[in-house]
Amino acid sequence: MSRILIAFASHHGHTRKIAVRIGDHLRGLGHHTELASLDDGLRNIPPPEDYDVVVLGSRVEVGRHAPTLAEYVRANRAELSEMPTALFSVSMAAAGAPPHADPAGYLAKQCDQLAWTPTRRAAFGGGLPYRQYNWITRFVMKQISRRAGHSTDTSRDHDFTDWAAVRSFAVAIDAICPRVQHTASYV
Ligand SMILES: Cc1cc2nc3c(=O)[nH]c(=O)nc-3n(C[C@H](O)[C@H](O)[C@H](O)COP(=O)(O)O)c2cc1C
Secondary structure, X not given: OOEEEEEEEOOOOHHHHHHHHHHHHHHHOOOEEEEEEHHHOHHHOOOHHHOOEEEEEEEEEOOEEOHHHHHHHHHOHHHHHXXXXXXXXXXXXXXXXXXXXXXXXXXXXHHHHHOOOOOEEEEEEOEEOOOOOOHHHHHHHHHHHHHXXXXXXXXXXXXXXXXXXXXXXXXXXXXXXXXXXXXXXXX
16 A cells, blocks of 8 residues: 555646546555645645655646646655656647647656656646636637637537546556555554
């Protein structure tokens, strides 16, 4: 059993949904998982040293992951470099791409900028929750979706995530977990 932190940045809830699903799979594989939102501010994210594995995930907006993702890595670089880590990215660019592929290079660019190599990484297609968007975001996302060949039906929300790929990513994370036995300590 490993202790796993899953810290994510999600604006409209889809990255959160993927983080929750990864946590569900890992718990099913016998691990202890904790979720934390990078959007709540770095002070509220526990430090890596409290865990055996750290998983980070972020939405992509306007070509970028949430800045708090990079801030967390920079603030904890030494610890993260010495432990198993995983990074996932959620974007429309990854919709329909082969499992875990990074077609727009968002993950590669992020890792280059940080000079940090997570043990595992994956990109997932995200969602188009048209009904959650305000009118301007809905309008802009509809235009972008038309050009990209995605649905422009704004009367409903759309999910482009390959959930089997999310599951296989959780299995890949399980494979990098140290096989540690955590015993309760009594005082
Ligand atoms: C304002 C905005 C900008 C976006 N920019 C991009 C982008 O540059 N590239 C991309 O592939 N997807 C982009 N997307 C799609 C999001 O990555 C996708 O909807 C994702 O599921 C959002 O995750 P969240 O619900 O956790 O915020 C954008 C979405 C919004 C609302």
